Amino acid sequence: xxxxxxxxxxxxxxxxxxxxxxxxxxxxxxxxxxxxxxxxxxxxxxxxxxxxxxxxxxxxxxxxxxxxxxxxxxxxxxxxxxxxxxxxxxxxxxxxxxxxxxxxxxxxxxxxxxxxxxxxxxxxxxxxxxxxxxxxxxxxxxxxxxxxxxxxxxxxxxxxxxxxxxxxxxxxxxxxxxxxxxxxxxxxxxxxxxxxxxxxxxxxxxxxxxxxxxxxxxxxxxxxx
Numbered sequence: 590x591x592x593x594x595x596x597x598x599x600x601x602x603x604x605x606x607x608x609x610x611x612x613x614x615x616x617x618x619x620x621x622x623x624x625x626x627x628x629x630x631x632x633x634x635x636x637x638x639x640x641x642x643x644x645x646x647x648x649x650x651x652x653x654x655x656x657x658x659x660x661x662x663x664x665x666x667x668x669x670x671x672x673x674x675x676x677x678x679x680x681x682x683x684x685x686x687x688x689x690x691x692x693x694x695x696x697x698x699x700x701x702x703x704x705x706x707x708x709x710x711x712x713x714x715x716x717x718x719x720x721x722x723x724x725x726x727x728x729x730x731x732x733x734x735x736x737x738x739x740x741x742x743x744x745x746x747x748x749x750x751x752x753x754x755x756x757x758x759x760x761x762x763x764x765x766x767x768x769x770x771x772x773x774x775x776x777x778x779x780x781x782x783x784x785x786x787x788x789x790x791x792x793x794x795x796x797x798x799x800x801x802x803x804x805x806x807x808x809x810x811x812x813x814x
Contacts, residue, residue: 653691654726656770656787656809659733660685662802663793666709666764668755669742676752677742678714682707682793686719686770687733690726695776697726703772703785705736709764710751714743719770766791770809786812 662683670677684705690697701722707715719734726732747755758764768789775782789809796802 654697654774654783654785654811654813655689655691656785656789656811657687657689658684658768658789658791658807658809659687660804660806661768661791661793662796662804663764663766664796665739666795667759668752675744676747676755677744678709679741680707680715680743681737681739682715683735683737684717684719684768685733685735686768687731688726689731690728692728692776694728695779696728697774698777699724699772700775700782701773703734703770705738706769706771707738708767708769709745710747710754711767712745712747712751714745715740720772763792763794766793768809774813783813788812 660683663681664683665679665681667679668676669679686705688697688703699720699722702718703720703724705717705719706713715738717736717738719736720732724732768791770785770787770789772785773782774785787809789807791807793804794802
Protein backbone atom coordinates (compact mmCIF):
# COMPACT_ATOMS: atom_id res chain seq x y z
CA UNK A 590 0.00 0.00 0.00
CA UNK A 591 1.05 3.57 -0.57
CA UNK A 592 -1.46 5.10 1.94
CA UNK A 593 -1.26 5.24 5.68
CA UNK A 594 -3.34 2.14 6.41
CA UNK A 595 -2.41 -0.76 8.63
CA UNK A 596 -0.69 -3.42 6.43
CA UNK A 597 -1.91 -6.16 8.77
CA UNK A 598 -5.47 -5.22 8.11
CA UNK A 599 -5.73 -3.88 4.59
CA UNK A 600 -2.56 -5.04 2.83
CA UNK A 601 -4.62 -6.51 -0.04
CA UNK A 602 -6.48 -3.24 -0.66
CA UNK A 603 -5.59 -0.41 -2.95
CA UNK A 604 -5.10 3.00 -1.38
CA UNK A 605 -8.47 4.27 -2.71
CA UNK A 606 -10.47 1.64 -0.82
CA UNK A 607 -8.53 1.64 2.43
CA UNK A 608 -11.38 3.20 4.44
CA UNK A 609 -13.90 0.68 3.10
CA UNK A 610 -11.61 -2.20 4.00
CA UNK A 611 -11.16 -0.91 7.53
CA UNK A 612 -14.93 -0.48 7.96
CA UNK A 613 -15.49 -4.04 6.77
CA UNK A 614 -12.86 -5.27 9.21
CA UNK A 615 -14.60 -3.38 12.06
CA UNK A 616 -17.99 -4.90 11.22
CA UNK A 617 -16.48 -8.38 11.07
CA UNK A 618 -14.83 -7.79 14.41
CA UNK A 619 -17.97 -6.81 16.32
CA UNK A 620 -20.00 -9.63 14.79
CA UNK A 621 -23.48 -9.82 13.30
CA UNK A 622 -25.36 -10.15 16.60
CA UNK A 623 -23.68 -7.14 18.13
CA UNK A 624 -24.42 -5.10 15.02
CA UNK A 625 -28.08 -6.09 15.20
CA UNK A 626 -28.24 -5.03 18.84
CA UNK A 627 -26.69 -1.65 18.03
CA UNK A 628 -29.13 -1.09 15.16
CA UNK A 629 -32.11 -2.05 17.36
CA UNK A 630 -30.92 0.27 20.11
CA UNK A 631 -30.66 3.17 17.67
CA UNK A 632 -34.16 2.52 16.31
CA UNK A 633 -35.63 2.15 19.81
CA UNK A 634 -34.03 5.41 20.91
CA UNK A 635 -35.41 7.23 17.85
CA UNK A 636 -38.91 5.86 18.46
CA UNK A 637 -38.75 6.78 22.16
CA UNK A 638 -37.56 10.30 21.39
CA UNK A 639 -40.36 10.78 18.84
CA UNK A 640 -42.95 9.45 21.32
CA UNK A 641 -41.75 11.73 24.12
CA UNK A 642 -41.88 14.72 21.77
CA UNK A 643 -45.44 13.94 20.67
CA UNK A 644 -46.62 13.36 24.24
CA UNK A 645 -45.04 16.59 25.39
CA UNK A 646 -46.74 18.56 22.64
CA UNK A 647 -50.11 16.90 23.30
CA UNK A 648 -50.13 16.84 27.09
CA UNK A 649 -48.19 19.96 27.96
CA UNK A 650 -48.80 22.50 25.24
CA UNK A 651 -52.32 21.37 24.31
CA UNK A 652 -53.78 19.58 27.37
CA UNK A 653 -56.36 17.02 26.20
CA UNK A 654 -59.96 17.37 27.31
CA UNK A 655 -62.98 15.54 25.90
CA UNK A 656 -66.65 16.43 26.35
CA UNK A 657 -69.56 14.03 25.95
CA UNK A 658 -73.29 14.23 26.56
CA UNK A 659 -74.04 11.08 28.55
CA UNK A 660 -77.78 11.66 28.71
CA UNK A 661 -80.35 14.27 27.76
CA UNK A 662 -84.14 14.36 27.97
CA UNK A 663 -86.61 16.84 26.57
CA UNK A 664 -89.84 16.90 28.54
CA UNK A 665 -91.22 19.99 26.84
CA UNK A 666 -90.47 22.26 23.91
CA UNK A 667 -93.33 24.34 22.59
CA UNK A 668 -94.13 27.74 21.11
CA UNK A 669 -95.44 30.01 23.84
CA UNK A 670 -95.78 32.91 21.44
CA UNK A 671 -95.45 33.26 17.72
CA UNK A 672 -94.89 36.07 15.26
CA UNK A 673 -92.65 36.79 12.30
CA UNK A 674 -89.39 37.48 14.18
CA UNK A 675 -89.44 37.00 17.96
CA UNK A 676 -90.84 33.89 19.57
CA UNK A 677 -91.21 32.70 23.15
CA UNK A 678 -90.47 29.06 23.88
CA UNK A 679 -91.62 26.95 26.77
CA UNK A 680 -89.11 24.21 27.54
CA UNK A 681 -88.06 21.63 30.11
CA UNK A 682 -84.81 19.79 29.46
CA UNK A 683 -82.36 17.81 31.59
CA UNK A 684 -78.69 17.28 30.75
CA UNK A 685 -75.92 14.98 31.91
CA UNK A 686 -72.59 16.24 30.55
CA UNK A 687 -69.18 14.68 31.22
CA UNK A 688 -65.68 16.15 30.98
CA UNK A 689 -62.82 13.70 30.50
CA UNK A 690 -59.35 14.86 31.51
CA UNK A 691 -56.87 12.68 29.63
CA UNK A 692 -53.86 14.49 31.07
CA UNK A 693 -51.82 11.93 32.99
CA UNK A 694 -50.34 14.22 35.60
CA UNK A 695 -52.34 17.43 36.02
CA UNK A 696 -55.89 18.17 37.05
CA UNK A 697 -58.10 20.53 35.07
CA UNK A 698 -59.27 23.43 37.26
CA UNK A 699 -62.32 25.49 36.29
CA UNK A 700 -61.31 29.14 36.58
CA UNK A 701 -64.78 30.28 35.43
CA UNK A 702 -68.25 28.70 35.55
CA UNK A 703 -68.83 25.85 33.11
CA UNK A 704 -72.01 26.73 31.23
CA UNK A 705 -74.26 24.85 28.82
CA UNK A 706 -76.22 26.70 26.16
CA UNK A 707 -79.09 25.20 24.17
CA UNK A 708 -79.79 26.45 20.66
CA UNK A 709 -82.52 25.79 18.15
CA UNK A 710 -82.07 26.87 14.53
CA UNK A 711 -78.95 28.78 15.62
CA UNK A 712 -80.81 30.83 18.26
CA UNK A 713 -80.01 30.37 21.95
CA UNK A 714 -83.04 29.75 24.14
CA UNK A 715 -81.51 28.39 27.38
CA UNK A 716 -78.35 28.67 29.43
CA UNK A 717 -77.54 26.73 32.60
CA UNK A 718 -74.43 26.36 34.78
CA UNK A 719 -72.95 22.86 35.00
CA UNK A 720 -70.11 23.59 37.43
CA UNK A 721 -68.85 26.62 39.29
CA UNK A 722 -65.40 28.17 39.29
CA UNK A 723 -63.03 26.19 41.49
CA UNK A 724 -64.36 22.76 40.51
CA UNK A 725 -61.76 20.38 39.09
CA UNK A 726 -61.38 17.25 37.00
CA UNK A 727 -58.61 15.09 38.40
CA UNK A 728 -55.81 13.80 36.19
CA UNK A 729 -56.95 10.84 34.11
CA UNK A 730 -60.49 11.08 35.51
CA UNK A 731 -63.98 12.04 34.40
CA UNK A 732 -66.43 14.38 36.09
CA UNK A 733 -70.09 14.41 35.09
CA UNK A 734 -72.52 17.26 35.73
CA UNK A 735 -76.31 17.15 35.81
CA UNK A 736 -78.45 20.20 35.14
CA UNK A 737 -82.09 21.02 34.46
CA UNK A 738 -83.29 24.02 32.49
CA UNK A 739 -86.95 25.02 32.34
CA UNK A 740 -89.00 28.10 31.47
CA UNK A 741 -92.60 28.87 30.63
CA UNK A 742 -91.79 31.76 28.36
CA UNK A 743 -88.25 32.31 27.12
CA UNK A 744 -87.76 34.93 24.44
CA UNK A 745 -85.73 33.82 21.45
CA UNK A 746 -85.29 35.34 18.01
CA UNK A 747 -86.13 32.43 15.75
CA UNK A 748 -87.37 34.39 12.78
CA UNK A 749 -89.93 33.12 10.30
CA UNK A 750 -87.58 30.42 8.98
CA UNK A 751 -86.86 29.19 12.51
CA UNK A 752 -90.57 29.06 13.35
CA UNK A 753 -91.25 27.06 10.18
CA UNK A 754 -88.44 24.64 11.08
CA UNK A 755 -89.83 24.31 14.59
CA UNK A 756 -93.25 23.38 13.19
CA UNK A 757 -91.70 20.76 10.88
CA UNK A 758 -89.66 19.15 13.65
CA UNK A 759 -92.57 19.27 16.06
CA UNK A 760 -94.68 17.39 13.52
CA UNK A 761 -91.88 14.85 13.00
CA UNK A 762 -91.59 14.39 16.76
CA UNK A 763 -87.81 14.91 16.98
CA UNK A 764 -86.09 18.22 17.70
CA UNK A 765 -82.57 18.91 16.45
CA UNK A 766 -80.80 21.04 19.03
CA UNK A 767 -77.23 22.21 19.55
CA UNK A 768 -75.61 22.15 22.95
CA UNK A 769 -72.63 24.42 23.52
CA UNK A 770 -70.41 23.83 26.54
CA UNK A 771 -68.28 26.85 27.37
CA UNK A 772 -65.80 27.53 30.13
CA UNK A 773 -62.22 28.30 31.08
CA UNK A 774 -59.64 25.92 32.50
CA UNK A 775 -56.18 25.93 33.99
CA UNK A 776 -53.83 22.98 34.54
CA UNK A 777 -51.92 23.67 37.80
CA UNK A 778 -49.11 24.39 38.38
CA UNK A 779 -49.33 26.02 34.95
CA UNK A 780 -50.81 29.51 34.85
CA UNK A 781 -51.99 29.52 31.24
CA UNK A 782 -55.76 29.77 30.80
CA UNK A 783 -57.43 27.50 28.24
CA UNK A 784 -60.76 28.54 26.76
CA UNK A 785 -63.16 25.61 26.35
CA UNK A 786 -65.78 25.69 23.62
CA UNK A 787 -67.51 22.41 22.75
CA UNK A 788 -70.38 21.83 20.32
CA UNK A 789 -72.70 18.85 20.71
CA UNK A 790 -75.45 18.01 18.17
CA UNK A 791 -78.57 16.56 19.80
CA UNK A 792 -81.65 14.91 18.35
CA UNK A 793 -84.27 14.69 21.09
CA UNK A 794 -87.83 13.41 20.96
CA UNK A 795 -90.25 14.47 23.66
CA UNK A 796 -89.96 12.25 26.70
CA UNK A 797 -92.54 11.54 29.38
CA UNK A 798 -92.52 9.65 32.67
CA UNK A 799 -94.54 6.85 31.13
CA UNK A 800 -92.67 6.88 27.83
CA UNK A 801 -89.02 7.86 28.36
CA UNK A 802 -87.03 8.42 25.19
CA UNK A 803 -83.82 6.48 24.61
CA UNK A 804 -80.58 8.40 24.24
CA UNK A 805 -77.24 7.50 22.73
CA UNK A 806 -74.10 9.15 24.08
CA UNK A 807 -72.88 12.06 21.95
CA UNK A 808 -69.24 13.02 21.49
CA UNK A 809 -68.80 16.76 21.24
CA UNK A 810 -66.46 18.65 18.97
CA UNK A 811 -64.06 20.45 21.29
CA UNK A 812 -62.41 23.72 20.37
CA UNK A 813 -59.93 24.87 23.01
CA UNK A 814 -57.17 27.45 23.03
